[in-house]
Amino acid sequence: MNQLQSKLNIPSFSDVYSDYFSIGAAINQRTIKSSKQLLIRHFNSITAENEMKPENLQPDENKFSFEIADQFVAFAEEHHMKMRGHTLVWHNQTPDWMFKTQDGSVASRELLLNRMKTHISTVVGRYKGRIHSWDVVNEVIDDSEDLFLRKSNYLEIVGEDFIEKAFRFAHEADSKALLFYNDYNECHPQKCDKIYKLVKSLLEKQVPIHGIGMQGHWNLTSPTLDNIRAAIEKYASLGLQIQLTELDISVFDSTDGRTDLKEPTTEMIALQEERYEQLFSMIREYRDVISSVTFWGVADDYTWLDNFPVKGRKNWPLLFDVNQLPKKSFQKITSFR
Ligand code: HAH
Numbered sequence: 001m002n003q004l005q006s007k008l009n010i011p012s013f014s015d016v017y018s019d020y021f022s023i024g025a026a027i028n029q030r031t032i033k034s035s036k037q038l039l040i041r042h043f044n045s046i047t048a049e050n051e052m053k054p055e056n057l058q059p060d061e062n063k064f065s066f067e068i069a070d071q072f073v074a075f076a077e078e079h080h081m082k083m084r085g086h087t088l089v090w091h092n093q094t095p096d097w098m099f100k101t102q103d104g105s106v107a108s109r110e111l112l113l114n115r116m117k118t119h120i121s122t123v124v125g126r127y128k129g130r131i132h133s134w135d136v137v138n139e140v141i142d143d144s145e146d147l148f149l150r151k152s153n154y155l156e157i158v159g160e161d162f163i164e165k166a167f168r169f170a171h172e173a174d175s176k177a178l179l180f181y182n183d184y185n186e187c188h189p190q191k192c193d194k195i196y197k198l199v200k201s202l203l204e205k206q207v208p209i210h211g212i213g214m215q216g217h218w219n220l221t222s223p224t225l226d227n228i229r230a231a232i233e234k235y236a237s238l239g240l241q242i243q244l245t246e247l248d249i250s251v252f253d254s255t256d257g258r259t260d261l262k263e264p265t266t267e268m269i270a271l272q273e274e275r276y277e278q279l280f281s282m283i284r285e286y287r288d289v290i291s292s293v294t295f296w297g298v299a300d301d302y303t304w305l306d307n308f309p310v311k312g313r314k315n316w317p318l319l320f321d322v323n324q325l326p327k328k329s330f331q332k333i334t335s336f337r
Contacts, residue, residue, distance in 0.1 A: 139184065184215040218247075
């Protein structure tokens with residue numbers, strides 16, 4: 001089979017998984033065009049990689065810029081895709097003005113809460129009924145052993161209840177949207193316990209939260225399948241739904257800093273295929289709790305992992321290659337039936 005034929009003959013990813021979960025991809029202004037055909041054929045959900053983050057939507061106070069986000073929502077609707085919203089409250093990619101007064105001093109708790117409410121109600125309200133799931137709060141759990149919540153402007157200025165306030169504001173703005181807490185290193189046993197504890201405490205306070213977003217920025221060896229399974233079980237025990245929100249499988253271990261590879265090694269390719277196969281075989285068992293699986297990109301020609309965290313290094317973490325052709329991993333996870 002030549003390349004074009006193999007491209008045409010492959011099944012639609014989201015069709016194969018229609019009885020399991022939605023299949024999503026993060027897109028940006030470039031990939032919505034360059035990967036348009038792949039998106040339309042294989043995915044039934046999209047997330048804006050950056051274009052719905054606070055710094056993009058409200059770069060200056062009360063000056064919202066919705067043009068690109070609107071285009072993404074229209075694209076989703078045109079192609080009958082779901083849209084995930086990412087993200088409302090985050091320590092990163094949030095403009096400085098949020099946390100400052102006009103004269104440059106630190107904003108008060110009341111001012112920051114008001115701004116948070118304005119941001120959330122404007123953004124969630126604009127897309128009411130059109131965005132099925134929102135990442136309301138992103139990455140507030142600390143990675144270290146001794147700290148529970150990450151140090152951030154929100155935590156310092158508002159205190160711990162900024163988290164529950166964010167969910168309540170979002171729920172007020174769209175009572176039907178599913179609201180998620182989203183984080184990375186979510187399968188690391190200690191961090192998993194902390195995420196569980198946070199979400200449990202929110203539920204005990206009747207905070208409107210409907211799911212946990214497991215980002216899924218993983219590599220060939222870590223986290224182990226057992227750790228992934230344990231995290232899914234633990235989060236599911238809260239009675240919430242789970243979404244894999246930002247899945248990709250880096251071909252580099254955290255200790256591998258090589259920058260000289262022009263393509264993945266044979267070993268990397270084999271391990272990645274096996275990893276994707278095992279992962280999807282396992283998550284299919286959890287179709288009752290996992291409602292959506294989103295990749296943080298479409299094809300290896302563009303990934304946020306190029307140059308991150310190692311400068312000058314390309315990565316190949318996705319299911320479609322640099323020529324947008326399906327990798328063998330794709331075949332492995334779509335041929336189970
Ligand atoms: C995610 N953070 C963010 O949720 C997403 O918005 C961004 O586009 C990419 C990854 C993961 C992360 C990070 O930002 C920094 C260090 C580790 C992990």
